[in-house]
Amino acid sequence: MPAALDALGDLVRRAGDGDAVAGVPARFVGTPATTEEASAVLRAAAADDLAVVVRGAGTKQDWGAPPRRLDLVLDTRRLAGVVEHAAGDLIVVVRAGTPIAELQGKLAPAGQQLALDAALPGATVGGTVAVSTSGPRRMLYGTARDLLIGVTVVRPDGVVARAGGKVVKNVAGYDLGKLITGSYGTLGLITECVFRLHPLPAADAVVTRRVADPAEAGRLVAAVLAAQVVPSAIEVDAPPGGGIEVAVLVEGVPAGVRDRVALLCRLLGGEAAQQRPDWWGTYPWRAGETGLKVTAALSRVPGLLAAARDAGERHGAPPTVRGSAGSGVLYAGLPGDAAPEAVAGIVDHLRGAAGQAGGHAVVLTAPAAVRERVDMWGPVEGLALMRRIKEQFDADGRFARGRFVGGI
């Protein structure tokens, strides 16, 4: 072990087989419990020119491209716990390694929540912010970027920096929280997050309706958007060969939810469900399969659903499509044994359709054979500026290098 790491004692151990990232083996694992310890580990890593990948619960370690080089996995699971929950101010300060579910458990007794859905069980706060995953309720509450009001990061050179603060309204300085959110660990390590919270609704309900085709689903979604429903989520699920299920979530006071459920039943010609459908808030793929995120302007979502169906038929591998029709974000899953050529064809098709619809198609995860065949990220606007950001934060290219857009 390099001397600088060795001097850190228990904070660093040798890596095992389970520490590989997307098939790339690691040499060491750092396990700091505080921001200061994390800074010490990363300073040591910088001194020895070690390549670093940050890991929380590891639920998305197979997302993005494999790292081009890997020495040290920085594991955040000891860097956990709620630092401060100021219920009266509706904010929480929480360490990055805290699982989202555990955080929600701590907030619930105060009647509060972090209004961010975690699709992958066990996912940590840090991982959710770093990859910017979101779920159905993004339609009403926004995503991690909208809820994160303060952040502490350790830069690749080990320097600790904070941005934002503990108040929701704050325009002092650059909003580094937004830049860090969704940066896939390429700019540094997130150690602490401050979130704005929302009250837990007193009541909620889901109304569902199954329809035959994308056009009909589109009409229903448009009708809900035009009415006074204020949905928390409008989700669709389109399994291969089946119809499309549209599900709308409303939250609020009991009387208000009752009224809006009645309105939704009329609009959708559907019925109120006792609980959310079992596919709700989950990705339409399993570990080892191909998963895509496909976005579009709101009115073009039905077109994307149709494009996915066409692409599946043309390439003989029908995808399962699911996601937020009320936000313009869909996910598509393809079986792990689908031929890479077919998957590549579908990715191209969806990328074309998404581009026409003002959005993008990104391959979030895929089997190795598919990764070799496809461009995971597709076209990226502003890439030159992004490279300059990376160069400023991580001039040596040691953090998650190769995992992100344009090979960043």
Place this chain on the structure above:
Amino acid sequence: MTDIDALAARLRTDLAADQVVSDRQELRTYECDGLAHYKVIPALVVFPRSAEDCARTVRACVAAGVPFVARGSGTGLSGGALPHAEGVLIVTSQMRRIVQVAPEDERAVVEPGVINLQVTRAASPSGYYYAPDPSSQQICSIGGNVAENSGGAHCLKYGFTTNHVTGAQIVAPDGELVRLGGRAPDAPGYDLLGAFVGSEGTLGIATEVTVRLVRLPETVRTLLAAFPGVDEAGAATSAIIGAGVVPAAVEMMDALAIEAAEAAVHCGYPEGAGAVLIVELDGPAAEVAAQFAQVETFCADNGAFEIRIAADDAERALFWKGRKSAFAAVGRISPDYIVQDGVIPRTALPEVLHRIGEISRGQGVRVANVFHAGDGNLHPLVLFDDGVEGEAGRAEEVSAAILALCIEYGGSITGEHGVGMDKAKYMPRMFTDDDLDTMQLVRCAFDPAGLANPGKIFPTPRLCGEVPGRHRGTHPAQQAGLAEVF
């Protein structure tokens, strides 16, 4: 011919002659923004009519090594659009096209000079509106809102400009036109748009903005509650938020602010009020009805001696008139005043107000308080008479002491007016050197030459040559053409 003359000549060719102003008298019109006690006459003023005009102007500035400052309507309150004496002021007031209103996508695309309220006017026939509503919304521009990440009374529920901008075309400080985000959410890559919004013109100039449109609410209900004092009004606010109600707005004014508003716009607030709260709820009718009843109860339980409920839009407008005109109204009771903007955790409100009272009495300087009580955003108005020797200095001290309180209580030195020129000196009190250094890494990525609105936000500019980490030479593989750095 000076450098500026040469630049003016080039711009008159690249754009059109009538888009470039170099006459000293005309330049003087632009010597300040809404923070009128800072004045700098720019060397040139340019009026682009298109994104390409903007890009040409910036490219000409880069070629000449001349700094540039963007300005929308010039309503900013932190000196963010204060010109540079040797620089070009790029005024977007001729870029006022609403490019598209697309309610089916819940988006509108506008040029930066478009006035905030015009977006709502354009969208409301379709049942939509643009949510961020700074008090200056009748005159402030979307481009300025983007630069400042403007808030407004209703951001408690709906968020700030940054939550309502999904895309932009910008001229980066090197003169390149770049598209960030768009009509769909979650463009791949770094959230450069998130970094850009609120960067106060230091990362470039927005030339087109795609904003989110929000469905007009089914119901809006507004009440005005009069309390004996700010403690009671603060307690009512805490009770409302604590019960899980998220009002569209909760605004508070203290006795002195009420006095000023009455003198200016005769809003007819209840007599003898030591504080008033304006609480507005919006949304589906049944939701609003249930929560409005709760709000009334909380106000009454916490000592409200009069509660008025707006019967119609006209009455609602009257409630708001007093609040929205409060800054200007203070001019009726004081020859001069400083508008402060700071944030504290909402629960610290009563304590901080008492401390502001102590500071005010200690210095013999009156302070009128107007604030967004729901999110702890204070707007103390520090009153003084510039004609009286020493008063301006004492007012400055009081104003600075209030910001110090905001920092002491874990808040912020600005909630919506921005840092600009005015508060750059306070940044080191809120952030460490490392924090500021890290923010400026972003600045160095966008603007290594430091030409975009220099001197704002950061008290000490970072030299962009100093790249963090070890110094690297070119990798042999890269040199040999075998690999690229990225």
